[in-house]
Amino acid sequence: MTNVMTNNLKHLISACENQEVTNFVLSPGSRNTPLALLLAERNVNLTVAVDERSAGFFALGLAKASRQPVALVATSGTATANYAPAIAEAHSFHVPLVVLTTDRPQELQEIGAPQTIPQAGMYTTNVKEALTINVQEAAADVTEYIDYQVQQLVHQTQLAPRGPVQINLPLRKPLLPELGTPWPVVVQQDFGHLNTQLDAASLAQLTQRLEHKRCLITIGPTDQPLPMQLLQEVADQLNAPIIADVLSSVRGSVSTVPVQQILKLPEQIQPEIVLRFGGTPVSARLLPWLKQQQIPVIQIGSDHLGKDHSRWAHTSYNLSATDFLQQLATTDIRGAAHYRADWEHSFQPTPAADQEQLTAQELPRLLSHLAPEHQLFLANSLTVRNFDQSFAPAHPMRVHGNRGANGIDGTISSTVGVAANQHPTWLVTGDLAFFHDLTGLQLARQTHANLTIVVVNNDGGGIFSLLPQAQAPYFEQLFGTPQVLNLKAAAAFVNAQYQRVTTTEKFRKLVQEAWTGLRIIEVSANRAHLPAEYPEGLG
Amino acid sequence: MTNVMTNNLKHLISACENQEVTNFVLSPGSRNTPLALLLAERNVNLTVAVDERSAGFFALGLAKASRQPVALVATSGTATANYAPAIAEAHSFHVPLVVLTTDRPQELQEIGAPQTIPQAGMYTTNVKEALTINVQEAAADVTEYIDYQVQQLVHQTQLAPRGPVQINLPLRKPLLPELGTPWPVVVQQDFGHLNTQLDAASLAQLTQRLEHKRCLITIGPTDQPLPMQLLQEVADQLNAPIIADVLSSVRGSVSTVPVQQILKLPEQIQPEIVLRFGGTPVSARLLPWLKQQQIPVIQIGSDHLGKDHSRWAHTSYNLSATDFLQQLATTDIRGAAHYRADWEHSFQPTPAADQEQLTAQELPRLLSHLAPEHQLFLANSLTVRNFDQSFAPAHPMRVHGNRGANGIDGTISSTVGVAANQHPTWLVTGDLAFFHDLTGLQLARQTHANLTIVVVNNDGGGIFSLLPQAQAPYFEQLFGTPQVLNLKAAAAFVNAQYQRVTTTEKFRKLVQEAWTGLRIIEVSANRAHLPAEYPEGLG
Structure with a gap:
C-alpha cells in the first residue's frame, strides 16, 4: 500500500491530467519535493524555473498560446508571493492557471518556522477559487474528494469568465514520496461542450437593431480562438468593416x-451600431469616440463581459463569439448596402516609403512580412500601441501581449512560455520591459526557445514623454530613468546571438532569414524624436 | 489655493516625514506621477528603481540597516503585486515599511480599465493595516484625517511587533500636481518613548528561576539594536555563556x-535554564535540542514573541531586550559560579589551518577579518548556515539576512538597500540566489553602492544535496537545476569589476584591500564535495 501522501498526490496529478493539464511549471524547493518527484516519474511536460516570478509568467504565456490550463508548483514562503503579478494578469485577461502552492502544515503557521507565510487566500480575488487540501489525512473520503474537487477546480479555470485557481497543499515531513508504485485511475469527469444562444425575443430585437444599419465590428485583445471564416x-452579410486589435x-x-x-x-458614413468582441482595445481612443458619437455598442463575450470602462455598452450578451456568430449567420439579416465599400473608398492607401535609417516606427511594417508559422509577442507601453497602428500581416498569425493588467513585468518570460511550442517567436520590447524580466532570458536559453528579442532601446521610459509631465521638472530622474543597458553583455550572459541593427535593409533580411536559438537585436530609438502625434493618446 | 490633490498629498508626505520616514523608494509609472513630482520637489532621499520587486527588497534592506520606516511608492496594477515577496519578508522579520500603492479611482475598478487590479487589502495579513485614502475629496476633515491617520499608521510600523502597512491611493486624472506652492506644516504627533518592566511578582519568580542556575543566553537574528555592554x-553576572546567531x-x-x-x-554542564532573545535561530538544531533535553526556555522580545516552532518556550515576556536586561541588571541575582568558564574549558580551540585552495567553507573565517566599518549580508540556504558555524569577527559588525521567511529572492536588492548608507558592504550568496535577483545588480550600479558580491558558484541548488532526495532519481533536473551562469558577462552587464578567486591567499588580500563601486567575486564550489556533516541538519 502506497503511503497516504504519495497516493493522494498521485490522485491530484491524475485529476489535473484528466482535465487537460499537460504542462507543469515547477520552481524547486524543499516543501514541494514530493510533487516534483512524482511529476518527474509521471513524465509530464515539466519545466523547471528557478525564479518563481518568471515561472508564473512563463506558465501564463504557455496557457495563452496552448489555450490549455497550466499548473504552477511552488515551494512554501515568499516563493509563492512571486507568482502574484502573473496571477493578477491571468485574472484580468482570463488565462487558466492552476496554482499549486505547497505549504508548511498547520502546526508550523505563525510560530517562527522558516519559509512560512500566510498562503491560504493570498491571491485574494485574483483567483476564482482558493482551497487548502490536506493530502496527508488517511481517509478514503479525502482521496475521493481530491479526485472530484481538483477536476472541478481545473474545469473552473476554463469556464467563462476564465481565470486562475489556487490549491494550497500543506505537507508534513517526511517529504519523500514512494516512487515506482502503481498510479491510480481517476474517474474522468465530463463537462460536455455547451453552446449558448440568444432566445427568440432577444434575437428578434438584435436583428431589428442591425437591419439595414451601418454596422461596425470591433475585436479587442483575446487569446480565445475566433471562427475566422464565420x-x-x-x-460580409452585414457589410460591416472590422476593426481588429493587434492582439486579436x-x-x-x-x-x-x-x-x-x-x-x-466622414460623418455620413459613421457607424450606426457596433458589435464589440474581446477585451479592452489597445487603442485608447476607440471606446471614448464611440461614446462621444453616441453610437450604440453591443458587447459579446463570455470572458471580458461587462468590462467597458467607457460605460457605454448597455447591451451585453454572455456568450462566446463563435456561438453568437453562428446564430447570426443563420438569419437573413443584412446591414446597410455598400457600407464597407464606402468606408474603404474614403481612405486612400498611402504606401509607406522605405526609410534607410531604421526607427521603431518602421518595425510593425517590417515584421508584417514574417512567415506564417511565426508568433509575435508585444510588450506593453509604447510597443503594443505602435504595432496596433500599423501591423498588417498578409496571413493568419498569433499575436500575444499581457493586456489584462498591462504591466511591463514578466514580458520575456511570458514570451518564452508562448515559444514553448518551439515555433519561431519574436518579442518586440522597450528597454525597461526587457530589463524588468532579466531572469526570463535564462529561461529562454534553458528551454531552447527559438526566440528573437527586438529591444527598442530609447534608454528609459519613452512613453512618459507623451504624458503631461514631459515638460515637468525632475523628468529624467523620475520618468526617463535611463538604465544605460549593455545589451551585448546581457546576450553574452545567456549565450545569445547579439546584433545592433540600424538600417531597414538589414532588418528586412533578419525577418526573412531562418534562425534557431536565442537572438537579441538592438534597435536604437530616440525619445526626443517621438512624433507628437505618435502613437494616439494614452489611456 | 493649491488644488485638493496636491494639498492632500503634501500633507501625506509631511505626515510620513513627521514620523521618521526619510527614505522613499519609487518605481516610475503614470498613476503615481503626482507623488513622484512632489517627492522630488520636497527633495527627500529618493531612490528610483524600475523593477518593483527589486524596489521592495531594496526598501527592506534600507529599513533594516537604518532601523527607520521606509516608504515605497508604486504605480497601479501588477507593479504593486511585485512588492508581495518583500512585504511577506517584512511581516515575518518585523521590518517597518510604508507601502504607498497608487490606484485607479473607484469608477475604473473591475471594468476593463488598464493597469487596474484589486489593490485594497491585496497583501492580506502580511500588513498590519491596509487603508484606502481618497486624497481628491475636498473636505477639511479629509486633510485633517490624513495628518492624523498617516502618522498613526507610520507609527504602527515601528510599534512592536513591527511590520509593514499599506496605504492605497486612488487617483483620478489630471495627475499633474501644482509645483512650487507652499508646503503645509503638519502637527507632529508625539508617541513618547516607553519602557516596559516585569511587575514585582514576575520579577521575583524570574530571579528565583535563575538564581544559582547554569544559565545560557541565546540571541537569534534581529535588526533591533541590542545594548551590548549591558x-x-x-x-557576566549570571556567568552565562552566550550563543549568538550570526544574524544577531x-x-x-x-x-x-x-x-x-x-x-x-558534557552532561554535567548542560544549561539548566535559557534566556532566549531574537527571532528563529539560523541553526536548526538549537531549539529542538533544548526541548529534547527538557531545558526550560524563557523567551524575551517585543518582536518575534511567541514565535517558537519547537513549542517549548512556555514563558514569554513581551518587552524589549533592552528593557529586560536593564531590569535584570538592577537585581543582585547570580547564576551558577564558574559556569561559563566550565563551558569554555570543555572545548579546546582548534585553530584552523590555512588551505591553499579556496573553498566555500573557508569564507566565514576569512571574512571575519573585515574592517569594522564594513557590513555583511548573507544569502539564505547554504551560505547563512555556513557563516553561522564559523563567522567570528574580532569587533562589532552589522550582519544582515532575510531571515523572516527565508526566501532566496531579493537577496541582491536587499543588500543594496543595506549599502545605501555608503558603507563598504559584502554579500555572500550562492549562484541561485544571485540569479533570482539579477535586476538588483543594476540598482547597485545606479545607487553607486560600494558592494562586493561573493558568488559561491556550485552551479545550482547545493542545499538539496543535503536533503533526503539527494539520492532520488531526477535529482539534477528537479533540484540541482544547473544554470551555467556566466558571471563575467553579468558583471560586464552592470559595468562591475569581476574576478574569479581560487586561493585563500588571494581572497585574504581582497578582504584587506580598500575598494569602491561594484565587484563580483566568483568562488567555485563543488556540490559533490560537500562534507556529509556540513552544515548541521536542515530545518
Whole structure:
C-alpha cells in the first residue's frame, strides 16, 4: 500500500491530467519535493524555473498560446508571493492557471518556522477559487474528494469568465514520496461542450437593431480562438468593416480597417451600431469616440463581459463569439448596402516609403512580412500601441501581449512560455520591459526557445514623454530613468546571438532569414524624436 | 489655493516625514506621477528603481540597516503585486515599511480599465493595516484625517511587533500636481518613548528561576539594536555563556560560544535554564535540542514573541531586550559560579589551518577579518548556515539576512538597500540566489553602492544535496537545476569589476584591500564535495 501522501498526490496529478493539464511549471524547493518527484516519474511536460516570478509568467504565456490550463508548483514562503503579478494578469485577461502552492502544515503557521507565510487566500480575488487540501489525512473520503474537487477546480479555470485557481497543499515531513508504485485511475469527469444562444425575443430585437444599419465590428485583445471564416461571412452579410486589435490575432485572417481611420471618418458614413468582441482595445481612443458619437455598442463575450470602462455598452450578451456568430449567420439579416465599400473608398492607401535609417516606427511594417508559422509577442507601453497602428500581416498569425493588467513585468518570460511550442517567436520590447524580466532570458536559453528579442532601446521610459509631465521638472530622474543597458553583455550572459541593427535593409533580411536559438537585436530609438502625434493618446 | 490633490498629498508626505520616514523608494509609472513630482520637489532621499520587486527588497534592506520606516511608492496594477515577496519578508522579520500603492479611482475598478487590479487589502495579513485614502475629496476633515491617520499608521510600523502597512491611493486624472506652492506644516504627533518592566511578582519568580542556575543566553537574528555592554554585564553576572546567531550582530561585541558546541556539551554542564532573545535561530538544531533535553526556555522580545516552532518556550515576556536586561541588571541575582568558564574549558580551540585552495567553507573565517566599518549580508540556504558555524569577527559588525521567511529572492536588492548608507558592504550568496535577483545588480550600479558580491558558484541548488532526495532519481533536473551562469558577462552587464578567486591567499588580500563601486567575486564550489556533516541538519 502506497503511503497516504504519495497516493493522494498521485490522485491530484491524475485529476489535473484528466482535465487537460499537460504542462507543469515547477520552481524547486524543499516543501514541494514530493510533487516534483512524482511529476518527474509521471513524465509530464515539466519545466523547471528557478525564479518563481518568471515561472508564473512563463506558465501564463504557455496557457495563452496552448489555450490549455497550466499548473504552477511552488515551494512554501515568499516563493509563492512571486507568482502574484502573473496571477493578477491571468485574472484580468482570463488565462487558466492552476496554482499549486505547497505549504508548511498547520502546526508550523505563525510560530517562527522558516519559509512560512500566510498562503491560504493570498491571491485574494485574483483567483476564482482558493482551497487548502490536506493530502496527508488517511481517509478514503479525502482521496475521493481530491479526485472530484481538483477536476472541478481545473474545469473552473476554463469556464467563462476564465481565470486562475489556487490549491494550497500543506505537507508534513517526511517529504519523500514512494516512487515506482502503481498510479491510480481517476474517474474522468465530463463537462460536455455547451453552446449558448440568444432566445427568440432577444434575437428578434438584435436583428431589428442591425437591419439595414451601418454596422461596425470591433475585436479587442483575446487569446480565445475566433471562427475566422464565420466572422468574415457575418461581416460580409452585414457589410460591416472590422476593426481588429493587434492582439486579436484576427489581422491577416480577415479583411480589416485600421483603427486610426475612425477618427477621420466622414460623418455620413459613421457607424450606426457596433458589435464589440474581446477585451479592452489597445487603442485608447476607440471606446471614448464611440461614446462621444453616441453610437450604440453591443458587447459579446463570455470572458471580458461587462468590462467597458467607457460605460457605454448597455447591451451585453454572455456568450462566446463563435456561438453568437453562428446564430447570426443563420438569419437573413443584412446591414446597410455598400457600407464597407464606402468606408474603404474614403481612405486612400498611402504606401509607406522605405526609410534607410531604421526607427521603431518602421518595425510593425517590417515584421508584417514574417512567415506564417511565426508568433509575435508585444510588450506593453509604447510597443503594443505602435504595432496596433500599423501591423498588417498578409496571413493568419498569433499575436500575444499581457493586456489584462498591462504591466511591463514578466514580458520575456511570458514570451518564452508562448515559444514553448518551439515555433519561431519574436518579442518586440522597450528597454525597461526587457530589463524588468532579466531572469526570463535564462529561461529562454534553458528551454531552447527559438526566440528573437527586438529591444527598442530609447534608454528609459519613452512613453512618459507623451504624458503631461514631459515638460515637468525632475523628468529624467523620475520618468526617463535611463538604465544605460549593455545589451551585448546581457546576450553574452545567456549565450545569445547579439546584433545592433540600424538600417531597414538589414532588418528586412533578419525577418526573412531562418534562425534557431536565442537572438537579441538592438534597435536604437530616440525619445526626443517621438512624433507628437505618435502613437494616439494614452489611456 | 493649491488644488485638493496636491494639498492632500503634501500633507501625506509631511505626515510620513513627521514620523521618521526619510527614505522613499519609487518605481516610475503614470498613476503615481503626482507623488513622484512632489517627492522630488520636497527633495527627500529618493531612490528610483524600475523593477518593483527589486524596489521592495531594496526598501527592506534600507529599513533594516537604518532601523527607520521606509516608504515605497508604486504605480497601479501588477507593479504593486511585485512588492508581495518583500512585504511577506517584512511581516515575518518585523521590518517597518510604508507601502504607498497608487490606484485607479473607484469608477475604473473591475471594468476593463488598464493597469487596474484589486489593490485594497491585496497583501492580506502580511500588513498590519491596509487603508484606502481618497486624497481628491475636498473636505477639511479629509486633510485633517490624513495628518492624523498617516502618522498613526507610520507609527504602527515601528510599534512592536513591527511590520509593514499599506496605504492605497486612488487617483483620478489630471495627475499633474501644482509645483512650487507652499508646503503645509503638519502637527507632529508625539508617541513618547516607553519602557516596559516585569511587575514585582514576575520579577521575583524570574530571579528565583535563575538564581544559582547554569544559565545560557541565546540571541537569534534581529535588526533591533541590542545594548551590548549591558548584555555582557548581565551575562557576566549570571556567568552565562552566550550563543549568538550570526544574524544577531552580537558576535564581535560580546564574548560568545559557537552554537555547534551545544551538541557535544558534557552532561554535567548542560544549561539548566535559557534566556532566549531574537527571532528563529539560523541553526536548526538549537531549539529542538533544548526541548529534547527538557531545558526550560524563557523567551524575551517585543518582536518575534511567541514565535517558537519547537513549542517549548512556555514563558514569554513581551518587552524589549533592552528593557529586560536593564531590569535584570538592577537585581543582585547570580547564576551558577564558574559556569561559563566550565563551558569554555570543555572545548579546546582548534585553530584552523590555512588551505591553499579556496573553498566555500573557508569564507566565514576569512571574512571575519573585515574592517569594522564594513557590513555583511548573507544569502539564505547554504551560505547563512555556513557563516553561522564559523563567522567570528574580532569587533562589532552589522550582519544582515532575510531571515523572516527565508526566501532566496531579493537577496541582491536587499543588500543594496543595506549599502545605501555608503558603507563598504559584502554579500555572500550562492549562484541561485544571485540569479533570482539579477535586476538588483543594476540598482547597485545606479545607487553607486560600494558592494562586493561573493558568488559561491556550485552551479545550482547545493542545499538539496543535503536533503533526503539527494539520492532520488531526477535529482539534477528537479533540484540541482544547473544554470551555467556566466558571471563575467553579468558583471560586464552592470559595468562591475569581476574576478574569479581560487586561493585563500588571494581572497585574504581582497578582504584587506580598500575598494569602491561594484565587484563580483566568483568562488567555485563543488556540490559533490560537500562534507556529509556540513552544515548541521536542515530545518
